[in-house]
Amino acid sequence: MGKANAKPKTANQPKPDTQSILKSRQICYELLCAVEAGSQLDHALKAQEDISKLDDRDRRFVRLLATTCLRRRGQIEKVIAPMISRRPFGAQANANLILLMGAVQLLILKTGAHAAVDSTVELMRQSGFDRLCGMANAVMRRLTREGDTRFETTTPIDNLPDWLLQSWNEHWGQDATSKLAEIAMNPPPLDISAKANPEAMASTLEGTLIDNYTIRRAFDGDPSRLAGFADGEWWVQDAAAALPARLLGDVKSKDVIDLCAAPGGKTAQLIAAGATVTAIDSGRKRIDRLRRNLGRLGMKASLKQVDGRQFVPDMPVDAILLDAPCSATGTLRRRPDILGRRQPEDIESLQNLQWELATTALGWLKAGGQLVYATCSLQPEEGEEMISAIIDAGEDKVVIDPITPDQAGIFARSLTKEGTLRILPHQYDDIGGVDGFFAARLIALV
Numbered sequence: 001m002g003k004a005n006a007k008p009k010t011a012n013q014p015k016p017d018t019q020s021i022l023k024s025r026q027i028c029y030e031l032l033c034a035v036e037a038g039s040q041l042d043h044a045l046k047a048q049e050d051i052s053k054l055d056d057r058d059r060r061f062v063r064l065l066a067t068t069c070l071r072r073r074g075q076i077e078k079v080i081a082p083m084i085s086r087r088p089f090g091a092q093a094n095a096n097l098i099l100l101m102g103a104v105q106l107l108i109l110k111t112g113a114h115a116a117v118d119s120t121v122e123l124m125r126q127s128g129f130d131r132l133c134g135m136a137n138a139v140m141r142r143l144t145r146e147g148d149t150r151f152e153t154t155t156p157i158d159n160l161p162d163w164l165l166q167s168w169n170e171h172w173g174q175d176a177t178s179k180l181a182e183i184a185m186n187p188p189p190l191d192i193s194a195k196a197n198p199e200a201m202a203s204t205l206e207g208t209l210i211d212n213y214t215i216r217r218a219f220d221g222d223p224s225r226l227a228g229f230a231d232g233e234w235w236v237q238d239a240a241a242a243l244p245a246r247l248l249g250d251v252k253s254k255d256v257i258d259l260c261a262a263p264g265g266k267t268a269q270l271i272a273a274g275a276t277v278t279a280i281d282s283g284r285k286r287i288d289r290l291r292r293n294l295g296r297l298g299m300k301a302s303l304k305q306v307d308g309r310q311f312v313p314d315m316p317v318d319a320i321l322l323d324a325p326c327s328a329t330g331t332l333r334r335r336p337d338i339l340g341r342r343q344p345e346d347i348e349s350l351q352n353l354q355w356e357l358a359t360t361a362l363g364w365l366k367a368g369g370q371l372v373y374a375t376c377s378l379q380p381e382e383g384e385e386m387i388s389a390i391i392d393a394g395e396d397k398v399v400i401d402p403i404t405p406d407q408a409g410i411f412a413r414s415l416t417k418e419g420t421l422r423i424l425p426h427q428y429d430d431i432g433g434v435d436g437f438f439a440a441r442l443i444a445l446v
């Protein structure tokens with residue numbers, strides 16, 4: 001193994017391959033710094049201009065390294081903590097992220113030890129943490145000797161923030177919580193919804209068909225390069241996320257409002273099923289994205305950029321899909337930044353918003369009209385408890401329309417005794433997992 005230089009280099013330009021190793025780590029470090037400062041990972045990825053200059057292999061490596069750091073941070077910090085006497089690093093706190101990246105390369109991604117050690121020390125130096133280079137070198141070398149044994153004493157549970165661990169233990173039990181944490185560590189497969197003829201599209205894309213609807217395949221690159229994307233034949237959508245829109249049944253020629261619609265996966269499903277859709281979202285950039293997505297798919301909807309709580313439809317509608325903003329704790333595989341970003345107090349403000357959106361939207365329905373309420377959250381406060389509060393406040397004018405096993409398809413194992421759906425990702429381990437979701441269908445009687 002080569003000697004990692006702990007001192008600043010002044011001569012000898014790095015060789016080109018060393019340069020590309022460093023470039024990808026540098027980009028990953030910038031992404032992690034942006035997430036640390038409060039950005040969402042996908043926003044940070046979009047804002048990172050240098051990533052598009054990398055070749056495909058390096059681009060995939062950056063994504064894998066960044067997402068693995070965010071997923072496994074708790075486990076890695078548990079391994080490293082006893083090896084660092086000067087932590088936290090005060091104003092140099094982001095130096096932690098460089099060590100995190102180094103340890104992930106060594107212990108999880110199993111990149112070569114030489115590249116992991118050298119690039120970690122060099123990145124410390126380049127990022128202005130010259131005085132921490134010696135410590136980084138010592139920690140990385142110690143990890144090459146003891147890291148694997150120490151890592152074995154950790155579990156995926158260590159990656160959950162305390163509030164989430166407590167909440168899941170309380171609601172789903174310790175065994176399910178371990179499994180939920182474990183499945184959240186896996187990169188998700190690519191799930192696709194086709195505009196038409198999913199069987200044929202599954203064969204074109206060499207995927208398997210789930211629930212006669214979702215095409216699933218392994219893929220860690222840029223989906224827009226796959227066959228049929230540019231021609232608008234499909235869109236990316238998790239298998240569980242594809243269920244709520246289908247719970248509205250036959251929507252052909254019906255007036256449907258998709259409330260909280262962007263980026264538009266569910267809007268596209270409703271249009272493909274023949275509905276006349278009004279798609280509402282409060283975010284300007286989000287509505288622009290929805291417009292672009294529908295444009296690519298060759299689909300049309302009436303788009304409204306407005307806060308759903310202020311919207312008043314011209315006429316009562318047949319059906320509403322409310323895919324409410326939520327904590328998204330069911331999507332940790334895709335969005336591991338949520339582990340560090342989400343705070344327990346967010347749940348209460350999200351609940352207020354969900355309540356206001358749902359109770360406002362129920363007033364837009366024709367008598368007998370249906371509203372499907374869904375969240376990609378594993379928190380009952382945003383699912384079961386919200387629905388029970390809505391029913392209580394509805395004074396018998398709003399009831400649950402129980403979802404039948406037939407309608408739930410492969411998700412029938414997630415039906416609750418009230419006829420709602422509580423989809424827990426680990427219960428679908430046999431098909432490679434799904435996002436966590438809650439869905440309920442309500443009817444406005446008058």
Ligand SMILES: C[S@@+](CC[C@H](N)C(=O)[O-])C[C@H]1O[C@@H](n2cnc3c(N)ncnc32)[C@H](O)[C@@H]1O
Pocket residue numbers: 259260261262263264265266267280281282283286306307308309323324325326
């Ligand atoms: C879970 S995402 C929706 C995903 C979308 N249904 C899909 O399938 O692609 C929630 C959306 O709610 C929007 N939103 C948040 N607060 C809102 C409000 N008060 N009124 C309307 N939309 C809102 C957000 O901009 C975000 O796009």
